[in-house]
Amino acid sequence: MSEFDLVIKNGIIVNEEKLSKADVLIKDGKIVDIGLHIKETKAKQIIDAEGLYLFPGIIDSHVHFNEPGRSEWEGLETGSKSLAAGGATLFFDMPLNSHPPTTSEQAFHLKNGLAKEKSVIDYRLWGGVVPGNLDELEKLLQCGVIGFKAFMSNSGIDDFQSADDRTLLQAMKKIAELHSILAVHAESDTITEFLGKEINRESDHIALAFSNARPIFSEIEAVQRIIAYAEATKCRLHIVHISSADVLEPILAAKRRGLDISVETCPHYLSLTMDDLEKLGAAAKCAPPLRSKQEVDNLWEAIRKGEIDVIGSDHSPSLPSMKMGNLLEAWGGISGCQTTLSVLLEEGYWQRGIPLEMISKITSTNPARRFGLYPNKGSILKGYDADIAIVDVNEKFILKKEDLYYKNKISPYIGKTYRGRVKATISRGELIYSHFSDSNKMTT
Numbered sequence: 053m054s055e056f057d058l059v060i061k062n063g064i065i066v067n068e069e070k071l072s073k074a075d076v077l078i079k080d081g082k083i084v085d086i087g088l089h090i091k092e093t094k095a096k097q098i099i100d101a102e103g104l105y106l107f108p109g110i111i112d113s114h115v116h117f118n119e120p121g122r123s124e125w126e127g128l129e130t131g132s133k134s135l136a137a138g139g140a141t142l143f144f145d146m147p148l149n150s151h152p153p154t155t156s157e158q159a160f161h162l163k164n165g166l167a168k169e170k171s172v173i174d175y176r177l178w179g180g181v182v183p184g185n186l187d188e189l190e191k192l193l194q195c196g197v198i199g200f201k202a203f204m205s206n207s208g209i210d211d212f213q214s215a216d217d218r219t220l221l222q223a224m225k226k227i228a229e230l231h232s233i234l235a236v237h238a239e240s241d242t243i244t245e246f247l248g249k250e251i252n253r254e255s256d257h258i259a260l261a262f263s264n265a266r267p268i269f270s271e272i273e274a275v276q277r278i279i280a281y282a283e284a285t286k287c288r289l290h291i292v293h294i295s296s297a298d299v300l301e302p303i304l305a306a307k308r309r310g311l312d313i314s315v316e317t318c319p320h321y322l323s324l325t326m327d328d329l330e331k332l333g334a335a336a337k338c339a340p341p342l343r344s345k346q347e348v349d350n351l352w353e354a355i356r357k358g359e360i361d362v363i364g365s366d367h368s369p370s371l372p373s374m375k376m377g378n379l380l381e382a383w384g385g386i387s388g389c390q391t392t393l394s395v396l397l398e399e400g401y402w403q404r405g406i407p408l409e410m411i412s413k414i415t416s417t418n419p420a421r422r423f424g425l426y427p428n429k430g431s432i433l434k435g436y437d438a439d440i441a442i443v444d445v446n447e448k449f450i451l452k453k454e455d456l457y458y459k460n461k462i463s464p465y466i467g468k469t470y471r472g473r474v475k476a477t478i479s480r481g482e483l484i485y486s487h488f489s490d491s492n493k494m495t496t
């Protein structure tokens with residue numbers, strides 16, 4: 053009988069505060085010891101991670117997997133395998149784009165059963181807030197949702213209606229009583245609808261026109277309003293996918309006043325611009341839209357200062373046919389759950405000198421803390437779940453379409469060069485993804 057199930061030797065552990073070289077000893081899905089030169093390394097499996105970095109498994113707080121109901125867009129198996137290939141070991145699935153949406157206890161059970169059967173990594177489900185489902189919120193929380201999600205603007209899908217102001221206030225009062233959290237897609241419905249109608253559909257610069265019709269001030273207006281509602285209800289808030297550091301201002305001010313509020317941005321707002329939307333078309337279409345190079349830089353500066361809490365991929369896939377034709381009609385949503393770490397390493401670590409510890413913090417430690425999974429997840433520490441991404445930060449590669457595990461292999465990152473590649477992913481002590489070419493790395 054071997055003592056350990058898996059030992060990862062010689063890797064550099066990247067926790068939020070520091071880098072440290074050590075061996076990680078794993079048994080029964082848990083990290084049972086961490087240290088240098090641990091003598092007893094008898095194990096069923098040994099990975100030599102010399103020269104490689106061990107990140108705590110990414111916790112992707114924002115994905116839209118479409119099963120049940122629209123599994124031809126993305127399935128729970130393909131989606132979770134994509135995440136595993138990107139070093140993620142836990143995801144929180146959004147309540148919309150599957151059918152039925154996760155806005156009732158019944159829908160929760162349907163999706164949860166499928167996820168249990170098909171996901172290769174850990175997961176939690178978000179519950180939806182829509183007009184008319186107030187009575188479902190407590191039941192959804194009892195089922196185990198990680199929190200609740202509402203749209204302040206049109207969600208782009210008919211079976212998930214945006215929440216009007218009265219619905220938001222009532223739901224927030226309830227969510228506060230339940231000690232849960234509300235995540236919001238914060239764009240003004242009134243402004244985006246108004247400007248959307250004004251778009252010159254014949255414009256030669258349709259990408260710019262689309263972006264201008266969903267301006268930063270529309271995000272700011274929605275954020276200010278939801279913060280006012282949080283003041284009124286004491287509801288904890290999580291603002292998803294901000295596209296500009298300007299949107300941070302009211303959030304940081306609210307934090308200073310003592311409000312319990314966190315904020316997410318996504319790899320695409322940290323790497324792509326309107327020019328990419330112009331060139332790539334609908335593969336780079338999302339809401340809020342991509343902005344300018346200056347906005348990308350500003351968001352990275354905010355990350356450096358610790359002002360962004362969480363990175364979520366907002367993986368929102370669709371059928372290829374929905375990404376064709378007129379940009380204005382195409383599906384809004386970028387597929388990105390497999391590429392988060394490579395994008396952050398290239399754009400953050402290599403191009404801007406963002407410390408690896410910060411990347412570890414915003415992709416794993418912070419989401420674990422914010423959503424009540426810490427301790428146990430979000431760091432590589434003794435006693436925690438053995439959720440680990442083994443990464444070669446130096447490996448340079450060009451992302452190819454066939455590298456992607458998505459059901460529909462659409463991505464704005466195809467053809468781009470990255471430094472930083474996930475070599476293996478361990479979820480609760482199990483090697484669920486491996487891209488080692490060197491067989492010496494692994495001994496069984």
Ligand SMILES: NC(=O)NC(NC(N)=O)C(=O)[O-]
Nearest residue numbers: 116207208338339368384385
């Ligand atoms: N229905 C969607 O998936 N919407 C998503 N689409 C984006 N971001 O373009 C989102 O998170 O808002």
Ligand SMILES: [Zn+2]
Nearest residue numbers: 237292293339
């Ligand atoms: Zn959204």
Ligand SMILES: [Zn+2]
Nearest residue numbers: 116146366368
């Ligand atoms: Zn989303």
